[in-house]
Amino acid sequence: MIHNLVASDRVETAAVYDRDGQKIGIIERLMLEKKTGTVAYAVVRCGGFFKADIHHYPLPWSSLRYNLGHNSYETDLTLEELQSGPSELDGESFDWGDRSPVYRYPRYWTV
Amino acid sequence: MIHNLVASDRVETAAVYDRDGQKIGIIERLMLEKKTGTVAYAVVRCGGFFKADIHHYPLPWSSLRYNLGHNSYETDLTLEELQSGPSELDGESFDWGDRSPVYRYPRYWTV
Numbered sequence: 455m456i457h458n459l460v461a462s463d464r465v466e467t468a469a470v471y472d473r474d475g476q477k478i479g480i481i482e483r484l485m486l487e488k489k490t491g492t493v494a495y496a497v498v499r500c501g502g503f504f505k506a507d508i509h510h511y512p513l514p515w516s517s518l519r520y521n522l523g524h525n526s527y528e529t530d531l532t533l534e535e536l537q538s539g540p541s542e543l544d545g546e547s548f549d550w551g552d553r554s555p556v557y558r559y560p561r562y563w564t565v
Numbered sequence: 566m567i568h569n570l571v572a573s574d575r576v577e578t579a580a581v582y583d584r585d586g587q588k589i590g591i592i593e594r595l596m597l598e599k600k601t602g603t604v605a606y607a608v609v610r611c612g613g614f615f616k617a618d619i620h621h622y623p624l625p626w627s628s629l630r631y632n633l634g635h636n637s638y639e640t641d642l643t644l645e646e647l648q649s650g651p652s653e654l655d656g657e658s659f660d661w662g663d664r665s666p667v668y669r670y671p672r673y674w675t676v
Binding site for chain 1: 569570571572573574576577593594595596597598599600601602603604605608626627631
C-alpha cells in the first residue's frame with residue numbers, strides 16, 4: 455500500500471543520499487511554520503566521529519525525494535553544495551526560528 | 566524574539582490542553598503529507614499509567630494553538646469530543662498512512 459503520509463519521527467533519523475548515491479547525512483529534525491504547519495526545511499546532520507566534524511545544513515522539503523523501501527531520502531544537492539551554504543546551524547547555538555541564517559541563502563528555496 | 570518556526574522534535578512531547586485548561590495528552594508525532602510537507606494531523610497520546618488506558622487521537626494542526634512559554638498546545642476540542650472520534654490508532658496496529666481511520670471522521674478537519 456502506498457501511503458500519502460509519513461510520520462515525523464520516521465523522517466527524523468532517515469538517511470539522505472545525493473544524486474550519485476553518496477550518503478550525505480541524517481535528517482535530525484524538521485522546521486515547521488507554526489501557523490500553516492508546513493515544513494520550511496529539514497535539518498540534516500552531516501559529519502564524522504568527532505563532534506567538531508559534525509555540521510548541520512538546511513534542506514528544503516521540495517528537494518527531498520522519499521525512498522519508501524529504505525526509509526531514506528535522495529536530494530539533487532551535493533555535499534559540496536550544502537557546504538557552500540549556511541553553516542551556522544551547528545552545536546548549541548542552533549537558532550530554531552525565523553532569524554535563522556538559512557534565510558540569507560535564498561537559493562535553497564528555489565531548487 | 567518571536568519565532569515563526571518550530572522544530573518537529575519540540576512539538577513531539579509537547580502537552581496539549583483543552584479550552585478549560587485540562588491536560589488532554591501529549592503530542593507523540595506529526596503525520597506529514599509527503600509531497601507538500603504539510604502537517605495532516607498531530608497524533609496525541611492520552612491516557613494513564615497502564616498500557617490498556619493509552620489511546621491515540623488525531624488532532625488537526627489548525628485546531629492547535631502554540632503556547633511558547635510552556636512549549637505546549639491548546640485546543641478547542643475536549644477530551645470527550647476526541648473520544649467520540651477515531652479510536653483505532655492505538656498500539657501496534659497504528660496505520661501511518663492515507664487509509665488511516667481519521668479519514669472517516671471528516672469533522673475534525675473542519676474545526
